[in-house]
Amino acid sequence: MTALLVLFGGAVATYLLRVLLLAVVPPERLPAWLGEALPHVGPAVLAALIATALVQAASVAAALALLAAGLVAWRLRGLAAPMAGALLVMLAAGLLPAL
Amino acid sequence: MTTTLLPKPRLVDRDALRDIAPMLLGMAPFGLLIGLTVGSHPVGPTAGMTSAALYYGGTGHLAVLQMLAAGAGPPAVLAAIIAINSRLLLYGAALAPRFAAHPRWFRWVGALTLVDQTYALSIARPTLAGRAFRRYWLSLGVAMGLGWLAAHVVGLLAGPVLPAWLPLGIAAPAVLVGLLVPALRTRTGRVAAVVAGTVAAVAAPLPTGVGTVVGAVAGIVAATLVGRRS
Numbered sequence: 001m002t003a004l005l006v007l008f009g010g011a012v013a014t015y016l017l018r019v020l021l022l023a024v025v026p027p028e029r030l031p032a033w034l035g036e037a038l039p040h041v042g043p044a045v046l047a048a049l050i051a052t053a054l055v056q057a058a059s060v061a062a063a064l065a066l067l068a069a070g071l072v073a074w075r076l077r078g079l080a081a082p083m084a085g086a087l088l089v090m091l092a093a094g095l096l097p098a099l
Numbered sequence: 100m101t102t103t104l105l106p107k108p109r110l111v112d113r114d115a116l117r118d119i120a121p122m123l124l125g126m127a128p129f130g131l132l133i134g135l136t137v138g139s140h141p142v143g144p145t146a147g148m149t150s151a152a153l154y155y156g157g158t159g160h161l162a163v164l165q166m167l168a169a170g171a172g173p174p175a176v177l178a179a180i181i182a183i184n185s186r187l188l189l190y191g192a193a194l195a196p197r198f199a200a201h202p203r204w205f206r207w208v209g210a211l212t213l214v215d216q217t218y219a220l221s222i223a224r225p226t227l228a229g230r231a232f233r234r235y236w237l238s239l240g241v242a243m244g245l246g247w248l249a250a251h252v253v254g255l256l257a258g259p260v261l262p263a264w265l266p267l268g269i270a271a272p273a274v275l276v277g278l279l280v281p282a283l284r285t286r287t288g289r290v291a292a293v294v295a296g297t298v299a300a301v302a303a304p305l306p307t308g309v310g311t312v313v314g315a316v317a318g319i320v321a322a323t324l325v326g327r328r329s
Contacts, residue, residue, distance in 0.1 A: 007163060017188050030192065053272040082273050086273035
């Protein structure tokens with residue numbers, strides 16, 4: 001039950017972020033520091049999520065797979081290629097019992 | 100001047116469909132992955148699919164699903180979703196002058212489908228205004244929503260058929276890596292990522308989700324300070 005409340009609470013929070021400046025508050029009333037910090041939120045949150053997932057997995061294979069995903073993403077656009085790269089590395093690592 | 104010279108008003112904007120189609124193809128694997136995740140998630144497929152439509156964006160939805168499955172507390176999950184989707188505030192700020200001229204119903208309804216793709220495509224058509232803009236925006240939104248959910252349904256149905264030896268657990272963090280990498284091309288992006296990742300890894304023993312939020316805040320503060328200096 002709590003999980004459902006949190007899941008849909010997150011959806012409500014997401015809608016509020018969307019509608020706040022489009023329909024409720026004019027953007028010029030936002031404090032300046034918020035506008036300064038907002039562009040950094042994306043990379044910071046993503047890196048924090050990835051680091052947490054890596055620590056929890058505690059696996060060399062997973063670290064190598066994400067490294068491969070990063071290298072692929074540096075060269076190719078889109079999300080399918082990094083996903084495929086990581087999957088391939090995990091499959092290859094599964095064949096090596098040492099990892 | 101007679102009205103016969105005007106193009107017949109259509110319900111759906113074909114330009115919008117043409118614009119969104121390649122983006123949908125690019126996003127399909129991500130939608131598929133969330134469909135797979137939902138298929139075996141404790142909240143169940145009905146809540147999973149309903150929330151997919153309401154979130155209307157994969158990164159935040161997937162992060163919430165993962166954190167809930169890992170047993171994170173509600174405050175940590177909500178902080179994470181607000182942080183991940185705070186970029187929507189930025190998009191709102193950028194589009195607010197264009198939305199200001201539209202009726203109130205459109206500002207509230209149109210906000211439902213504000214996301215990276217609809218933002219980018221509407222910015223690329225700066226001359227659209229009035230009814231033409233509303234038609235374009237709503238066509239984009241509905242087409243993307245339907246395509247996005249269709250990818251989820253495929254993932255949901257494919258889940259039980261996929262062989263158990265496929266290491267699908269790596270797909271979700273790999274998608275996050277794919278989303279992060281373009282941001283690393285700027286200096287502040289690299290600072291934000293390195294500081295946030297390091298702090299989150301060190302803080303990982305804290306209750307689930309708390310370390311992520313602490314790391315993210317550290318990264319945002321560091322990048323803001325670096326951005327001010329340069």
